[in-house]
Amino acid sequence: MSFEDYSVITQENLEDLKESISTQDLPSAINTIKDYLKQQDLVELNIGVTGESGSGKSTFVNAFRGLGDEEEGSAKTGIVETTMEPEVYPHPNYKNVKVWDLPGIGTPNFKAHEYLKLVQFERYDFFIIIASDRFKECHTQLAKEIKRMGKNFYFVRSKIDFSITAEKRKKNFDLKMTLDTIRKDCENGLKQIGIEAPVVFLISGWELGKYDLNLLEERMEKELDQHKRHVLMLALPNITLEINEKKKKALEDNIGRVAFLSACVAAIPLPGLSIAADVAIIAEELRKYYSTFGLDDPSLQKLCERSGKTIEELKSLMKSPLHQGINPSSILTLLGAASLLISEDAVEFFVSLIPIVGTVVAGGLSYLTVSRLLKRALDDIAEDARKVLMASLETGV
Ligand SMILES: Nc1nc2c(ncn2[C@@H]2O[C@H](COP(=O)(O)OP(=O)(O)O)[C@@H](O)[C@H]2O)c(=O)[nH]1
Ligand SMILES: [Mg+2]
Structure with missing residues (x-):
């Protein structure tokens, strides 16, 4: 599918809107625009899911869409990298949300800007960076570059179940403390590159009800609303x-x-x-x-x-x-x-x-x-x- 298929507001939409605003006084125009914003199918939200190979990107894309790994229409997951090109998956509940499973980052000579160019970063309204382990240099690079491009991202720490199982072997295991430590590690990594209030979600692809998946979904709903407004605000000056x-x-x-x-x-x-x-x-x-x-x-x-x-x-x-x-x-x-x-x-x-x-x-x-x-x-x-x-x-x- 080409980039054009995903353009946010059609020219026709804009002409309609222009037509109705131009004959109105300012207060009525505001109402027209607000009504416009309420229309569900006006704007698409494109989310790029990125992260190292094997970090759980494809599993996340499925979980986020409420699908199991082997259901029809789900993204392929597994022990070898299967995603060479960005693959798009519509969200079943939010028809305007498109989730993109991106190729993995973190090959030895990884360059964030080359990678983003390769996946056509302009297509995405924001990114979800997935890390299944510690916060690493490749995350730093990617987060920085996404910011530099003027885009936002959320940070997802995946495979939480896995980390907890490993920690449980320790005598003084404490669930809350383990989760806090994981969260802090990611937050610190992001703060170090100047992200003031980093948002980190802890998620397990195996235990969807636990941890932060719900929070992320709530956040996404808000994001979609804000996004719709933002897109129109961008078009409005013209x-x-x-x-x-x-x-x-x-x-x-x-x-x-x-x-x-x-x-x-x-x-x-x-x-x-x-x-x-x-x-x-x-x-x-x-x-x-x-x-x-x-x-x-x-x-x-x-x-x-x-x-x-x-x-x-x-x-x-x-x-x-x-x-x-x-x-x-x-x-x-x-x-x-x-x-x-x-x-x-x-x-x-x-x-x-x-x-x-x-x-x-x-x-x-x-x-x-x-x-x-x-x-x-x-x-x-x-x-x-x-x-x-x-x-x-x-x-x-
Ligand atoms: N334990 C555990 N394993 C996971 C989780 N998410 C993914 N995996 C496994 O990690 C491997 C890589 O997952 P995949 O989604 O294909 O990673 P991708 O390469 O980033 O797309 C697969 O074997 C998954 O089953 C998780 O939350 N917990
Ligand atoms: Mg994958």
Whole structure:
């Protein structure tokens, strides 16, 4: 089977999603995306099971799928290595989970990066490294390389039954202490390569009910959920970018008209009218941007109710300078004329300012100034919309 057979979200899925988001306001878009995430068959989770030859990879793959070694459809196990190429096995309970039995590591001149390339590491969402004995150099190498590739892994210490039988021969045998020692050995090995909170599962392929197999399964369920969200989160920036571009395009088309209007006003020889009118025109236009992108206060309020974020949290993500309110003073700030401000009153205020700032702004803002200002604000607002959307999806899906 080729890699393409396992691609996570189909292009069609994405087009559907894009279609529905692009016609919605931000809060509704969030709901659409959340519904999307609930769809079971959206995303596949590919788990690569790796480890030394004979460590129990194939046995684990069977156990994990609830199959015995000799049942139909189970992975071959035994005393000689049988896996030369990655072999895929679907999980019977989670139809989106695919477990890959990978070839063994740990041949004398083992190179982790060559191995990972050989098994096409990009295919796997995460790895399970299996060790049936002590933590070794090959595990170190593999764990490091997987991390370096930006992937995660769980560490499974297999054949626990075997280790316990061996320890039982000792006079002062203590089950809990034996298990602790085994776990610590693996954890320490992983900590030494900078894994802060290593997750180690102790498992016996013979005694599935004992030890940590259940924990691993629970963990996997969570992983699948998070994974689904993650995959969509990866796709979303592009989707929203595309939608935002369309909205921007539509609004941009109007910038020339607004700037032209502003330039016309400037031609009217009435002191003070020009800048006041400019500010009003700009304010109106900016309000339109914020509401088009769903960043006006009522939309943000709705978004907060649905995402569990506060208005402050959302606003703190925004860099467009006017999210605290569109008024003459904030617009003057945008124009870089903040130093001219002595009060934050309404538009009339500018008229009174004319004697002071007359030379700067009495003539009104030029076509270029207004169009540049609007263009920049539009870019910022579109970018804010994307950030707010992503942040709203982080919680409570
Ligand atoms: N005692 C014991 N033996 C195991 C366990 N898991 C695997 N084995 C045995 O170890 C050998 C290698 O197992 P296999 O799954 O084929 O290893 P692979 O080469 O990593 O795929 C086989 O003979 C298995 O029966 C386990 O948990 N306990
Ligand atoms: Mg095998």
